[in-house]
Amino acid sequence: MDLSSISPVTLIVSLMAASTPILLAALGELVVEKSGVLNLGVEGMMIIGAVCGFIAAVTTGSPWLGFLFGAICGAAVSMIFAVLTQYLMANQVASGLGLTMFGLGLAALLGHSYTGINPPSFSQIHIPVLSDLPVVGRIVFGHDPMIYFSLALTFGIWYFLTRTRGGLVLRAVGESHDAAHALGYKVIRIRMLAIAFGGACAGLGGAYLSLVRVPQWAEGMTAGAGWIALAIVVFASWKPGRAIIGAYLFGGVTVLQLNLQAAGLAISPAYLSMTPYLATIIVLVIMASDKKRQSLNAPASLGKTFFAST
Amino acid sequence: MTPLLHLSGLTKAYPGVVANDNVGFEIAPGEVHALLGENGAGKSTLVKMIYGLVRPDSGEMRLHGQPFAPHEPRAARAAGVAMVFQHFSLFEALSVAENIALGMDDAPETDALSDEIRSVSKKYGLTLDPDRMVGDLSAGERQRVEIVRCLLQNPKLLVMDEPTSVLTPQEVDVLFETLRRLRDEGTSILYISHKLEEIRTICDNATILRLGKVVGTCVPSEETPRTMAEMMVGTELKSPTKRPYKPGRVLLEVKNLQLPSKDPFGTSLRDVSFSLHAGEVLGVAGVAGNGQDELLLALSGEELTDTAAITLKGATIGSKGPNHRRLQGLLAAPEERLGHAAAPDMSLTENALLTGHARQRLTNKGFVKWQATQNFARAIIQKFDVRTPGASHAAKSLSGGNLQKFVIGREIMQRPDVLVVNQPTWGVDASAAAFIREALLELAEQGAGVLVISQDLDELMEISDTFAVLAEGRLSRVRSASGVTIEEIGLLMGGTEVDHAAA
The missing domain is CATH 3.40.50.300 (P-loop containing nucleotide triphosphate hydrolases)
Structure with a gap:
């Protein structure tokens, strides 16, 4: 085995790319859960975003339109879940699981004739001088625009949730929908908006996967990324800043195991592919061991159906 | 104007x-x-x-x-x-x-x-x-x-x-x-x-x-x-008549009970000690959130404690669960009617089975005896004047007062030696509240010990023989209820200990 073939700089650069789809989806789900809704359909919305973004980018030749269309389609399928749970009072867990199944099936159907095509390339930015700096240049200034967007989005969501009135209302709805309703806030409308935002973020994450990370369309290509994103929301105790840590930790383990495989580590690759998931489970178990702390951060109305009692 | x-x-x-x-x-x-x-x-x-x-x-x-x-x-x-x-x-x-x-x-x-x-x-x-x-x-x-x-x-x-x-x-x-x-x-x-x-x-x-x-x-x-x-x-009210209180043997003894609260906003119990005698109605006053829920959980067996902390008729039961305690004669009715005392979407018959199966022998080798269970539920409905179309109706379809009569009735009908109730008449209208208080007094008269946790001081003054205050998870000394003034209780509820001066 030759560990020296693993370059730390390359590792960090590629872990950021590997983490971005999960980070985007996790940020969207974080906002949804803060409003008191548990949407387990992240995986389904991601793969719809992946296939729709891919089709749009291939058809128009513009990766930007691909991202936009991926986000719109993610938001569109999330509305199925939203109408079911907010207006028809369907169970959120069952509806979310249904959305995942539906999304995987629909994406396979839509993407049938797009397998094996290469999408238009989405290049990394290049700032003269800065991007050419050793080490720092590649880690700080050498990414594609979506990575910077995901970091800006993290900050934006943190600012929205903690510093603005809109964010306060959103948290209030997730904390106690009955009290928010009694004060005259439109619980269902706020939750619909949050779900749509979550869908758009998941769609964007999916589009990043098919347009930049892989970049190809393949059936079932999200491979559980949506579930990891859900786990990261809990791991982050519903705090945007910690979601970055969670996503990068997962991305880091993913990239590292690929590098170790390439370096010829004498362990079956099957075990190595398991490590990101194992690491996630271990971290979640450690987090969950402190119930008291966790339940302080969890939105108190999470997953509960709201019946307006007028 | x-x-x-x-x-x-x-x-x-x-x-x-x-x-x-x-x-x-x-x-x-x-x-x-x-x-x-x-x-x-x-x-x-x-x-x-x-x-x-x-x-x-x-x-x-x-x-x-x-x-x-x-x-x-x-x-x-x-x-x-x-x-x-x-x-x-x-x-x-x-x-x-x-x-x-x-x-x-x-x-x-x-x-x-x-x-x-x-x-x-x-x-x-x-x-x-x-x-x-x-x-x-x-x-x-x-x-x-x-x-x-x-x-x-x-x-x-x-x-x-x-x-x-x-x-x-x-x-x-x-x-x-x-x-x-x-x-x-x-x-x-x-x-x-x-x-x-x-x-x-x-x-x-x-x-x-x-x-x-x-x-x-x-x-x-x-x-x-x-x-x-x-x-x-719209009608005349009758108030329950208090009978003279003669303490019998000790039924329930609680010694230095400690219970850390699982709820991040809850209150842990600290060093709670008291004894409850046959025929006694012990009123526990206190403002919500001072450990009332925790006290009920510890006594009902939902939360287990040190085994020696709770003694029922001479046997230590602190580490035993609710069904064991029910069989030994300790029953409890929690404050929250829907979701804790009763399962909202289940019928009254099913709810009767939930706490009654052990003591009323409503199951046989793991199979439910539906006929017996239904009879038990009907008996509660009849004896406690629960207004409902029938035992097959869901618990949540009942009004607060009627469901409370059912919940309290379900425990009283099992003839407990010790009954613990939390807020027995919370959100219940005046006539149902009077009925429930009457039933609790009658139970004590038949020789059971009754522990009533309540925030309603008028209620406690009306029915208790002895009296204590729970403040910040600590229980004050138990004293006779006669001669206690509302002001004194109020001070205790605020956490001020005036025991020494009064004793």
């Missing part, structure tokens, strides 16, 4: 029930007006119409002589109507300032708001720290948050729905002081309560509702609580 608020002909019907039927009355500026009535009399619906949460089917409201028809709470607030809710509309995980900002339509910046909160709370003697988390506040402090939130909007009419149900007597005094000051400044107050003594103290006029209709008006200071209660209920 034009009345501040004039209501006439207000009617609101829901499927199957007319909540308000042609209701009308007036409130003058600077008047404290009481709205009296049992649960289900239509008080809440009326208030929701005034606050814009519900729209009347017909009828008219006038504010300052102008037509007033708020279509949402925001419109009502803009017109000068503010409301303090019965079940606090607060968010536990948010700070005081955030909670107040949520209730205002044009909330200033956080810092400016915090300053405003401090100045208003100072002016009205309502101490409040804007940065604290609401989940850490006592019930009295939470209510202050609601009141300050209302006051920051300079209301003309302040609506208060059951404001004192969770307060200590001292906190009630502070509240009344604030209300008087507001009244003197010209604010009108619509005061909803079924605590008649309070209404006599604070209210200028009263309107009495029964089954959605106005059945009378009165000047509370010229009435007695009894005459007002009878107007509310």
